[in-house]
Amino acid sequence: MPKMNPKWVALCSAAVGSIYLSGMGISHLKEGQIPTDIQENLQVQAGNVEKDDTPQAKAVQPETRRMYADGTFSGQASNRIGAVTVAVTIQNDQITNVDITDVNTHYSSSYINDLPSEVVSKQSYDVDNVSGATLSTEDFRNAVQSALEKAKA
Structure with a gap:
């Protein structure tokens, strides 16, 4: 050729x-x-x-613009069965840790204990619903979303 x-x-x-x-x-x-x-x-x-x-x-070379600021940001959400508060840690535009800092629901918080690791692995607040804890999952999801809104650079 x-x-x-x-x-x-x-x-x-x-x-x-x-x-x-x-x-x-x-x-x-x-x-x-x-x-x-x-x-x-x-x-x-x-x-x-x-x-x-x-x-x-x-x-x-110039650094690319970040979506999130580094730090730990809190978020809270509630509905008719209670409230969930979280602390989301961000480093270099990555979610590195999520802690459930307060749970005040009618149901056991053990149902949603695995959700923080799911947020870190997915790098998103869009976690799967937990069977039997749909409203608690919704609170958790909205609390993480609220924290990420606060972290926007």
Whole structure:
């Protein structure tokens, strides 16, 4: 198979990249918020710059915007059977720990004791309902959601 001219490769790559970014910009991003890694890849593909993957180059690249601030945030939710309070710890935009700090429900808190680990593994407040403790699960889920709202950067 004949070798393709590098200029055509760069031109085609830049065209495909610009079409991709146009679609991404229309569907996901506000004007002017193209992530720096995508901008860099387009410039490399177009032949405008050489990509530098050394640790020193990576260290000077700007940090991407975080969704959550680091720290421990509390959340509380209640309904007709009681209330649940949680403490959610976030580090580097990841949920690292969830503690149930207070439970005041008509039913035993043991039903929802496994939910904190499920939040950490799923990285989401959207945990499965616990059979026999649907309202307690709902309180827990809403309390974690409340804590994550407070953590938004």
